[in-house]
Amino acid sequence: MLVDEYAAFYSQHRRQEEEVILPAALRYLTADDWLELDEAFGANRDPFSGSEIEGEMDRLFSLIVSTVSESIH
Template sequence: MQYPVARRAVQTMVREHQRLSAVVNGMTRFVALLSAGAPAPEPMLMRAMLCYIREYPEQVHHPKEDKYLFARLRSRTDGLDDVIDELEAQHVAGEARVRDLERALTRYELTGYSAAPALRTLVDEYAAFYSHHRRLEEEVILPAALRFLTAADWMELDEAFGANRDPFSGSEIEGEMDRLFSLIVSTVSESIQ
């Protein structure tokens, strides 16, 4: 989606959504391989994907959306309250879904192929959940933010989201998340060739 005003916070949020989408797509490929009985990467790859989701979107991205973006929108209009309520509830539900995925992965690691269908179901549900969440944010919330937020609001959002430790920038602090994402992408790519 193209945004008429290039706001640093919007660019950061969209970039982070794209990165999370790549990880979620990797999860769906992983469980599809398991379900098909095809050679699949080691379960550690799925564990790395879940670690990425827990450490970045759940700990950095979503809390900033709640604290800055959603709060500012609530102060400027009440026409989005229902959507913001839904998104905030999804942020809480997302953490629970990740825990459920971790448990299902552990069951798969302990019992083998018989646990693969349950894991696939949870991954497919998470992928649909995340897709709906992302669409609401990018098609409803971000355009509304561009319409309703003030220059002062944008300064605060740009500063808050600009301070996000981007796991893909390669700095020493962010290097661990960068290496994790690279491992995920390269391993998933190799396994589907």
């Protein structure tokens, strides 16, 4: 099922962030680097926020969460 494939992909993506990217960032980035990153992320807004498809995205998210939850239990 496509949702299962996406859930597996996203899980692996998140695992890489948590086990590789974030530990490296904590080790190598300076306090000034973190401030710059914070400002950059704060300046970016969600491109879907307030758009007509926001409700559709909410429904898709709910479908994914419920499908993944069902496959875990």
